[in-house]
Each structure stands twice: as structure tokens, then as C-alpha cells.
Amino acid sequence: MNAPLLAIEDLHVHFNTYAGTVRAVNGVSFEIRSGEMFGLVGESGCGKTVTGLAIMRAIPSPGRIMKGRIFFQGEDLITKSESEMRDIRGGRIAMIFQDPTASLNPVFTAGYQISLQITQHRHVSKKEAKQLAFDMFSEVGLPHAKSIYNTYPHELSGGMQQRVMIAMALASGAELLIADEPTTALDVTIQAQILALLSQLRESEGLTILLITHDLGVVAETCDRVAVTYDGHIVESGTVDDVLYQTKHPYTQGLLAALPDTVRHKQSLEVIKGSVPDGLHSVSGCSFHPRCPKVMDICLDQPPSLIIVGEKEHSASCYLYMEETA
Amino acid sequence: MFASSAGMLNRHQKQVHALDGIDLDIYEQETLGIVGESGCGKTTLGRTIIGLIAPTSGQILFDGQDLVNASKDAKKSFNREIQMVFQNPYTSFDPRFTIIKCVSEPLKIHTNLRGAALTKRARELLEQVGMPGEILHRYAHEFSGGQLQRIAIARALALNPKIIVLDEPTSALDVSVQAQIINLLQDLQRQFKLTYLFISHDLSVVQHISNRVTVMYLGKIVEQNTSEAIFEGQAHHPYTQALLSAMPSVVKELRRKQIILEGSVPDAANPPKGCNFHPRCPVAMPICSIAEPVLDNSGAGHPVACFVVNPIEKSTDEMIQ
Ligand SMILES: Nc1ncnc2c1ncn2[C@@H]1O[C@H](COP(=O)(O)OP(=O)(O)OP(=O)(O)O)[C@@H](O)[C@H]1O
Ligand SMILES: Nc1ncnc2c1ncn2[C@@H]1O[C@H](COP(=O)(O)OP(=O)(O)OP(=O)(O)O)[C@@H](O)[C@H]1O
Ligand SMILES: [Mg+2]
Ligand SMILES: [Mg+2]
Numbered sequence: 001m002n003a004p005l006l007a008i009e010d011l012h013v014h015f016n017t018y019a020g021t022v023r024a025v026n027g028v029s030f031e032i033r034s035g036e037m038f039g040l041v042g043e044s045g046c047g048k049t050v051t052g053l054a055i056m057r058a059i060p061s062p063g064r065i066m067k068g069r070i071f072f073q074g075e076d077l078i079t080k081s082e083s084e085m086r087d088i089r090g091g092r093i094a095m096i097f098q099d100p101t102a103s104l105n106p107v108f109t110a111g112y113q114i115s116l117q118i119t120q121h122r123h124v125s126k127k128e129a130k131q132l133a134f135d136m137f138s139e140v141g142l143p144h145a146k147s148i149y150n151t152y153p154h155e156l157s158g159g160m161q162q163r164v165m166i167a168m169a170l171a172s173g174a175e176l177l178i179a180d181e182p183t184t185a186l187d188v189t190i191q192a193q194i195l196a197l198l199s200q201l202r203e204s205e206g207l208t209i210l211l212i213t214h215d216l217g218v219v220a221e222t223c224d225r226v227a228v229t230y231d232g233h234i235v236e237s238g239t240v241d242d243v244l245y246q247t248k249h250p251y252t253q254g255l256l257a258a259l260p261d262t263v264r265h266k267q268s269l270e271v272i273k274g275s276v277p278d279g280l281h282s283v284s285g286c287s288f289h290p291r292c293p294k295v296m297d298i299c300l301d302q303p304p305s306l307i308i309v310g311e312k313e314h315s316a317s318c319y320l321y322m323e324e325t326a
Numbered sequence: 327m328f329a330s331s332a333g334m335l336n337r338h339q340k341q342v343h344a345l346d347g348i349d350l351d352i353y354e355q356e357t358l359g360i361v362g363e364s365g366c367g368k369t370t371l372g373r374t375i376i377g378l379i380a381p382t383s384g385q386i387l388f389d390g391q392d393l394v395n396a397s398k399d400a401k402k403s404f405n406r407e408i409q410m411v412f413q414n415p416y417t418s419f420d421p422r423f424t425i426i427k428c429v430s431e432p433l434k435i436h437t438n439l440r441g442a443a444l445t446k447r448a449r450e451l452l453e454q455v456g457m458p459g460e461i462l463h464r465y466a467h468e469f470s471g472g473q474l475q476r477i478a479i480a481r482a483l484a485l486n487p488k489i490i491v492l493d494e495p496t497s498a499l500d501v502s503v504q505a506q507i508i509n510l511l512q513d514l515q516r517q518f519k520l521t522y523l524f525i526s527h528d529l530s531v532v533q534h535i536s537n538r539v540t541v542m543y544l545g546k547i548v549e550q551n552t553s554e555a556i557f558e559g560q561a562h563h564p565y566t567q568a569l570l571s572a573m574p575s576v577v578k579e580l581r582r583k584q585i586i587l588e589g590s591v592p593d594a595a596n597p598p599k600g601c602n603f604h605p606r607c608p609v610a611m612p613i614c615s616i617a618e619p620v621l622d623n624s625g626a627g628h629p630v631a632c633f634v635v636n637p638i639e640k641s642t643d644e645m646i647q
Pocket of ligand 3: 048049050180
């Protein structure tokens with residue numbers, strides 16, 4: 001088994017807002033092994049993006065990492081200085097987002113931006129950087145690399161902009177790519193292209209990918225392992241086969257049952273009553289308990305911890321499985 | 327459909343054929359799903375049907391009467407019969423309005439209900455969509471996306487319409503909330519005998535809710551069939567097949583061999599010659615870049631616009647025209 005490339009231990013990130021403290025990430029732990037595609041899945045507001053930003057040490061103010069460790073290749077990123085982080089960010093670890101236009105500067109050509117990225121992170125001449133940029137553009141399937149080099153971001157479609165972002169990540173030598181909803185804004189056929197590209201890069205370049213998504217179908221089709229987030233923490237994690245097909249946590253079960261493709265035509269869908277907590281008002285005990293169909297008395301007291309519930313480190317944080325092990 | 331100026335320096339206005347020769351029937355109490363990629367004209371179709379956009383040419387018949395060329399009074403009564411719910415619940419309402427103001431707006435325009443009777447009707451509408459009537463005096467900004475979408479549905483129901491155009495009504499919502507809204511829509515359809523035009527890019531949602539499905543590509547219908555047939559092996563158009571194969575699913579049996587299409591959707595302002603899909607089509611033939619295929623039942627037994635499905639001999643007549 002591969003050694004973990006990234007290990008997050010008990011991460012807490014808070015935002016101090018006028019309305020109060022938002023506990024965006026509330027004790028997240030997971031490991032990503034070298035060369036795997038790891039899915040981080042959950043509904044809106046569950047802390048997926050903030051977790052990704054925490055790895056980059058790029059939490060916007062008024063957010064702060066309150067607690068936790070983030071080991072990347074054995075080194076704790078939390079203890080790194082800002083200048084050390086500048087090398088790692090966009091170098092060994094890169095992040096791409098749902099809206100590539102937000103990351104690309106509209107006034108510079110795609111080529112200028114990728115070359116800048118390369119020269120900042122690699123010791124190469126301008127000429128070599130340009131050649132590398134061409135190589136990366138073709139690697140990510142952008143046709144006519146030379147003409148793409150001279151185009152401005154707005155002249156490219158959403159799918160092509162996302163390819164440029166991926167090329168930039170590769171060009172600076174990223175080992176870990178954090179892809180935050182990279183296909184959510186794209187059409188299904190373009191989504192399929194980008195997901196196929198990510199899988200291919202994983203094979204050919206040995207790229208490790210943290211895929212953040214709300215789409216369990218995407219996880220099922222592309223990831224090796226997955227962690228399900230709810231209200232800022234992990235409720236279930238393990239291999240995709242275990243989490244999606246030997247599901248343990250009632251929240252994961254609810255999410256799967258709510259998908260229209262799991263029910264026969266015209267029958268009514270299973271719903272999870274209520275809605276996701278807002279991170280501002282903390283819920284006592286297990287934060288899923290107000291919505292849980294299997295809630296027990298014990299669930300109202302203490303938050304459950306993530307425990308092993310099956311093979312291959314299949315874990316869940318739920319009292320249903322604690323009695324069995326106790 | 328739209329006149330758009332192509333670039334600041336270009337003096338000539340260019341026509342964007344957002345919809346091009348759409349021929350569509352919707353039957354009473356059915357749900358017709360419309361799928362297709364971004365920019366293919368789904369929203370434009372919805373807005374044209376409810377009368378927000380006037381088509382450049384063509385007619386829309388409702389119970390046999392022409393909506394496009396109707397008199398002002400007739401149009402007003404059509405407006406009551408056909409309502410629309412939009413994708414983004416946050417922009418559907420002014421956040422500073424009270425819920426009663428949001429819901430009762432169409433009642434004030436189209437009916438004589440006022441005062442207590444109006445409040446009573448608004449309360450009743452909210453209860454029909456599973457919201458407590460007490461929220462009438464709260465403000466729109468206090469509600470979540472899913473709650474606002476329920477309120478938008480309540481507003482659409484206010485005038486007892488026959489048809490509701492639902493434009494991506496769940497795209498902005500979380501899966502668990504999406505399921506609540508889909509169930510609500512199905513209950514309301516049964517209760518009020520509603521007809522839905524359901525626009526979505528999410529094929530699994532369309533499969534679940536629709537009786538029939540229309541697949542669009544760049545302003546045109548490329549295939550139309552019952553939902554069962556399209557999703558269970560009877561998709562004939564190469565675009566429909568690619569779309570289905572790209573649909574990610576947790577259900578292992580639903581996973582199809584992926585057909586990865588090259589390139590992206592062309593710009594509606596510069597459609598390709600011949601079949602709109604030919605530059606991306608994995609089975610394109612020479613004819614496809616010259617002639618435009620029309621919807622034809624001959625090859626598959628249901629309407630498909632494709633020369634591969636409907637071999638040339640059969641379509642020659644239409645082509646020559
Ligand atoms: N700058 C900020 N100030 C205050 N709160 C914030 C800020 N950024 C994020 N949060 C809060 O942190 C929580 C987690 O947000 P995050 O963006 O990580 O969610 P997410 O899981 O990525 O959701 P989505 O699927 O919608 O992208 C949310 O409750 C959000 O409101
Ligand atoms: N007001 C307008 N002026 C000019 N062109 C327009 C206008 N509205 C829409 N279009 C064009 O018409 C075409 C169809 O747009 P439409 O919004 O109907 O697509 P859609 O299928 O609803 O896409 P999406 O899935 O992104 O919502 C697009 O090419 C669009 O650019
Ligand atoms: Mg996010
Ligand atoms: Mg639209």
C-alpha cells in the first residue's frame with residue numbers, strides 16, 4: 001500500500017464574522033495516498049472548499065486554522081513559513097476551482113500566465129518555459145497549442161479554460177492537484193472530457209488528485225477512495241466500493257437514496273428531512289441527529305468519533321456502530 | 327431569434343438563431359423533459375412559450391389557439407394558464423419583499439382578490455407547497471434556496487395554471503433538497519392535473535420526472551421519444567448517445583460505455599454548415615457537412631434528425647426542398 005502523500009489530522013477552521021463564529025471545518029481527518037484520486041463529497045456549506053484552501057494555507061480572512069495538522073510528504077504544512085508556503089502553493093500543490101475565470105487574469109494571454117507560473121516554480125529559461133507550456137497545452141488536450149498560447153481567457157470556452165488551469169498545475173510540477181468542483185459549471189459532455197483527462201494524467205504523470213464535488217455519480221465513476229463531509233467533519237470514509245455500496249452512515253445512505261437514478265421512474269424519492277446546519281449555531285451531540293431517521297438518545301449528548309466499521313479502513317462516525325465494537 | 331451586434335466595431339447586426347425550426351407538441355398532464363447543453367436554447371424555448379420572448383417566425387398553439395398573434399386580452403388570459411419557475415431561487419424574488427408580496431403578486435394583477443381574501447389564498451398556496459402559512463410576513467432573504475424554490479412554485483400555482491415551465495428548478499439545490507422539490511412537483515401535478523415542461527441538463531432528474539424527452543442541440547431538436555425508450559436503450563441520435571454515456575451515476579447497471587466527444591458546443595451565432603452536430607460527431611459522413619438533417623421517423627420509428635439513422639434515400643425529398 002502506498003504511503004500517504006497528504007494526511008490531515010483533526011483540522012479546525014473558524015471564521016469570526018459579525019454574526020458569530022462559523023465553524024466551517026470542525027475536526028476533519030483523512031489521508032490521501034500517492035497516485036490516487038480521492039473524493040471529498042458533501043452538500044453545500046459542509047466545508048469542502050475551506051478544507052482545500054486550508055491545505056494550501058490560503059484561508060481568506062476572517063478565517064483561521066484553529067487546530068490540526070496537515071502533513072504533506074511527511075512535513076507539517078501548518079508549521080511552514082509564508083515564504084516556504086509560496087513555493088509549495090502553485091508548485092508542489094496546485095488548486096483549481098469551479099470557475100476558472102476567477103483564477104485566470106483577463107488582461108494577460110493564457111501563454112503569458114502559464115510561462116510566469118513555470119518560471120516562478122522551475123529554474124528554466126524563458127524559451128524553455130515557452131516550450132514546456134506548449135507541451136503542457138497538448139498534454140491536456142488543447143488543440144493548436146501555439147495559438148492557444150496567444151489567446152486571452154475570455155476567448156476560450158469554459159472547458160478549455162479549465163484545461164488551461166490543469167496545464168498550469170502540471171507545468172509547475174504539481175504532485176497534488178486539488179480540484180474543487182472542476183466540472184460543476186460545465187456541460188455533461190465537457191465534464192466527461194475533463195474527468196477523463198484527470199484520470200489519464202493520474203496514470204501518465206502519477207498525479208495525485210483530491211476531487212472536491214457534490215456529485216456522488218462523479219465520485220462513483222472516477223475516485224478510488226472517498227470521504228463524505230457533513231457540517232465541517234467527516235461522517236464516513238473508505239474505498240468508493242465500501243462507502244457507496246456497503247454504506248454505513250445514515251447521512252450517506254440518505255444522500256444516495258435521494259438520487260433520482262437510484263429509484264424507479266415516477267416513484268417518490270427518499271428525502272432527508274430538514275436542511276444542512278449553517279455552522280453558526282452548533283448542534284449538540286452528533287450534528288446530523290436532528291435529521292437522522294435512526295437517531296438514539298446517545299446521539300444528542302456527545303459528538304461521535306470516526307471509528308473503523310469495515311474492511312480497508314472503512315470508517316464512520318455514528319453511534320449505531322459503536323455498540324458493536326464496545 | 328435575437329439580434330446581437332457582433333463586436334463593437336461591427337456595424338452589421340447578426341441574427342442569433344437561438345431556436346431554429348422547433349416543432350414541439352405537449353400533451354395535457356404530461357411532463358415533457360427538455361435536455362441539451364448550455365446555450366442550446368432551452369431557456370429561450372421556455373421563455374418563448376410563456377410569451378416573454380416573441381418568436382421571429384412560427385406559431386405557438388394553446389388548446390388550438392395561436393398565442394403569438396393573439397389580441398392583448400387573449401394574451402393576458404394565456405398568461406394565467408402558462409407559468410414559469412426559474413433556476414435561481416435567489417434572483418426570483420426581491421430579497422426585501424415579504425413572502426405575501428412575492429406570492430400574491432400575480433393575484434393582484436389578474437384577480438380581484440384583495441385584503442383578507444388575498445391573504446387567505448396566499449396562505450393556502452404556501453401550505454400547498456409545504457411551507458407554514460405563518461411565514462407570510464417574513465422577508466425573502468430569510469429563506470434558503472430550497473424554501474425559496476417552494477415559494478416560487480407557490481407563486482406559479484397562484485392562478486391555477488394548466489402548464490408550468492420549470493427551467494432547471496433544482497439545479498441550484500443540494501441533492502437532499504432537490505429530492506424534496508421533485509416529490510413536491512410530482513404531488514402537485516397529480517393534485518392539480520398540471521402539465522410540465524421540465525428543462526434540465528441533469529439527465530437523471532429528467533429521466534425520473536418525464537414521460538417524454540426532447541433532446542436539443544444548438545437550437546434544434548435532434549431526437550424525441552418516451553423517457554423509457556430514450557433511457558433504456560432506444561437512443562438513436564449520436565448526440566443523445568454521447569449525452570447518456572457521459573451521465574455519471576452511482577448505479578453500476580446504469581453506467582454506459584463512455585463516448586467522449588471531441589471539441590465544444592459551437593456558437594449559436596456561427597452554426598456549422600450541414601448538421602449542427604457534425605464537427606463533434608463520431609459517426610459523421612460526408613453528407614453531414616453539406617445537408618441539414620430533419621426530424622424523421624423512418625429509421626428509428628420516432629423522430630430523429632440524423633443521416634446515419636435515417637439513410638439518405640429516405641430523407642432525400644426533404645433535403646432537396
Ligand atoms: N469568508 C468566509 N466568511 C465567513 N464564512 C465563510 C467564509 N468562507 C466560507 N465560510 C463558511 O464556511 C462554511 C463552509 O464553506 P465551504 O465554502 O467550505 O463549503 P463547501 O462545502 O465548499 O460548499 P459548496 O458545495 O457550496 O461549495 C460555510 O458555512 C460558509 O458559509
Ligand atoms: N438576450 C439575448 N441576446 C442574444 N443572444 C441570446 C440572448 N439570450 C440567449 N441568447 C443566445 O441564445 C442561445 C440559447 O440560449 P439559452 O439561454 O436559451 O440556452 P440554454 O439552453 O437555456 O442554456 P443553459 O443550459 O446555459 O441555461 C445562446 O447561444 C445564447 O447565447
Ligand atoms: Mg465549495
Ligand atoms: Mg437556460
